[in-house]
Amino acid sequence: MPKARLASWQQWAAFAAWTAALASTPLWATNYIAVLAVSIAMNTALALSWNLIGGFTGYPSFATAAFFGLGCYAGALAQRAGVPMPLAWLIATVVAGAFAAALGAIVLRLKGHYFAIGSIGVVEMMRLVISSWDSFTGGGDGLNVPLLSGGPNVVARVFLAVMIGIMAVTFLVTILVDRSRLGFGLRCIQQNEDAANMIGVDTTRYKVIAFTLSALFCGTAGAAYASWRGYIDPIESFSILMSIKVPVMCLLGGAGTVLGPVVGTAGFMLLEEVFWASFLDYNRAILGAVIVVLIFFLPGGLLGIAWHDIGTRFVRLMRPPKAAA
Amino acid sequence: MIQHLQTLVNGIVLGTLYACLAVGFSLVWGVLNVINMLHGSFIIFGGYLTYYAWRSYGVHPLLALPAVALLLYVIGYVTQLLAINRVVSRPVLTTLTLTFGLDLILYNFMTVYYTATPRRVTLDLGPVEFGGIIVPVDRLIGMALALLLTGLLYLMMRRSRIGRAIVAVRMDRDAAALMGIEVDRIYAVTFGIGAMMAGAAGAIFAMVYPVTTNLTGTFLGKAFVVCVIGGLGSVPGALVGGIVLGVIESFAGQFFGPQQALTVGFVLMLVLLVVKPTGLTGIKGYE
Numbered sequence: 001m002p003k004a005r006l007a008s009w010q011q012w013a014a015f016a017a018w019t020a021a022l023a024s025t026p027l028w029a030t031n032y033i034a035v036l037a038v039s040i041a042m043n044t045a046l047a048l049s050w051n052l053i054g055g056f057t058g059y060p061s062f063a064t065a066a067f068f069g070l071g072c073y074a075g076a077l078a079q080r081a082g083v084p085m086p087l088a089w090l091i092a093t094v095v096a097g098a099f100a101a102a103l104g105a106i107v108l109r110l111k112g113h114y115f116a117i118g119s120i121g122v123v124e125m126m127r128l129v130i131s132s133w134d135s136f137t138g139g140g141d142g143l144n145v146p147l148l149s150g151g152p153n154v155v156a157r158v159f160l161a162v163m164i165g166i167m168a169v170t171f172l173v174t175i176l177v178d179r180s181r182l183g184f185g186l187r188c189i190q191q192n193e194d195a196a197n198m199i200g201v202d203t204t205r206y207k208v209i210a211f212t213l214s215a216l217f218c219g220t221a222g223a224a225y226a227s228w229r230g231y232i233d234p235i236e237s238f239s240i241l242m243s244i245k246v247p248v249m250c251l252l253g254g255a256g257t258v259l260g261p262v263v264g265t266a267g268f269m270l271l272e273e274v275f276w277a278s279f280l281d282y283n284r285a286i287l288g289a290v291i292v293v294l295i296f297f298l299p300g301g302l303l304g305i306a307w308h309d310i311g312t313r314f315v316r317l318m319r320p321p322k323a324a325a
Numbered sequence: 326m327i328q329h330l331q332t333l334v335n336g337i338v339l340g341t342l343y344a345c346l347a348v349g350f351s352l353v354w355g356v357l358n359v360i361n362m363l364h365g366s367f368i369i370f371g372g373y374l375t376y377y378a379w380r381s382y383g384v385h386p387l388l389a390l391p392a393v394a395l396l397l398y399v400i401g402y403v404t405q406l407l408a409i410n411r412v413v414s415r416p417v418l419t420t421l422t423l424t425f426g427l428d429l430i431l432y433n434f435m436t437v438y439y440t441a442t443p444r445r446v447t448l449d450l451g452p453v454e455f456g457g458i459i460v461p462v463d464r465l466i467g468m469a470l471a472l473l474l475t476g477l478l479y480l481m482m483r484r485s486r487i488g489r490a491i492v493a494v495r496m497d498r499d500a501a502a503l504m505g506i507e508v509d510r511i512y513a514v515t516f517g518i519g520a521m522m523a524g525a526a527g528a529i530f531a532m533v534y535p536v537t538t539n540l541t542g543t544f545l546g547k548a549f550v551v552c553v554i555g556g557l558g559s560v561p562g563a564l565v566g567g568i569v570l571g572v573i574e575s576f577a578g579q580f581f582g583p584q585q586a587l588t589v590g591f592v593l594m595l596v597l598l599v600v601k602p603t604g605l606t607g608i609k610g611y612e
Binding site: 054058060062106107109110112113114116117118120121122124125128129131132240244247248251281282283284285287288289290291292295296299 | 354360408417418421422425426427428429430432436437542549550553582584587594
């Protein structure tokens, strides 16, 4: 399958257009759509983050929720201790990154299925620890986070700007990694880790860097999410569903590409929104069906489809078999 | 002393149930190289079917168990043949995500039709006591059934043609195909057996503990841990892993409280994954 690689300016233009569309939602759409835009920006940041370890490096990480949840709690606890909000987000970012670096040094020795199971285990373990550590984390009751003053409209706009900012930074990091030695090394690891090691890629260091980068902005997004919502609990913060949804968004767009996670998240969230509204009881089943269709019919994601000759292929498909022979 | 002994017995009883719960998952992982996220929902589905057969038609759970197991086998066989076989040799990200997608569908329909209320079959058989150690009779029956089923599976894997074929596919898929084994069919049979064991475990659980759809994740987590402790794809490994986990959870629950019991299991799994991924038994699963 010929992979149409977009030129650099096209990637930037597409991303800039999408950012502008999300950022301008309060001007042309209802508040409901603006809140959806905040969610889209946040999930795009998470998907772009996952892409660094799952897409570029090819490690099936399901630890997104662990980093996100850690960010939620680090940010919330810092804010409750009186740290100003932006500083609390910074702390959450550093905590998530440091945690990923330490964890990565251990679990990145595992491969394939064992790595997948290990990363799921980390999420579960974090959730259990946070829910049972009542005195520090509020346990299963969750935590209240000081709300931003200024009324719902102002708050929504502030967090729209913040989430779009996080998304833009994550995109910038993705572009930088994509064009650097690091990105090249990660792709080598994805192709064949032993061979990459042989030709002099410091695989352990590269993997730990990728894992840490993939955690940093999950931490920021988590902390910002906690401040936005004003309340967090262990079940929502450390949800396996999120750990799987984020890779699915990425796969929907095309894992390992720069724009894939952006396109995939947009497609996924809009799809989910349409179905949420019309089939409230069956939204999980529909998500499941989307996953099944994605795996069977879109193995390369939306960006992996050869759009340029889709017309001719469609015509060929419609032609009676005699003419084809 | 007697209290510790009681905790130990509780742990072993629980552990045999864990073994029965995990053995199908372990087999599927070992043979197909697929992490089956559907496993937890299969267990609960088996439990619900048993409960409703008892509740609505008065069918005794012991009679319902074979029927439930057979039904789950068929569901598993068809699922593998139609869906998972298409992607079985793809990377873990693909197979795990696909089974998770299927799990969401099954889970959703279970919560809509059965709701998430915890339900259990109450047989009211009372407890038995020997030497100061008390075990409820229904748990004892559950333990016996779990051991029986695990033993039957072990015998089947060792003695029957199909069992040997499964082991052959596990050892070398290509060589097995050259020897005339239909690999796709063996995959479907294996997945069917995995689902069957899940359904049977669910039927047993419904007799002993309340089952609810909220438990699918917990059961799946147990299967992960047991698998990693015992080693992959081996029936004795799952038995050892299950009993070890049961005993550890039992003691952890006694010393640190029940909430910590789960955490200890996961910590043990992560440590073992890193230091000894072949599990405590070190069995490679070529039984």
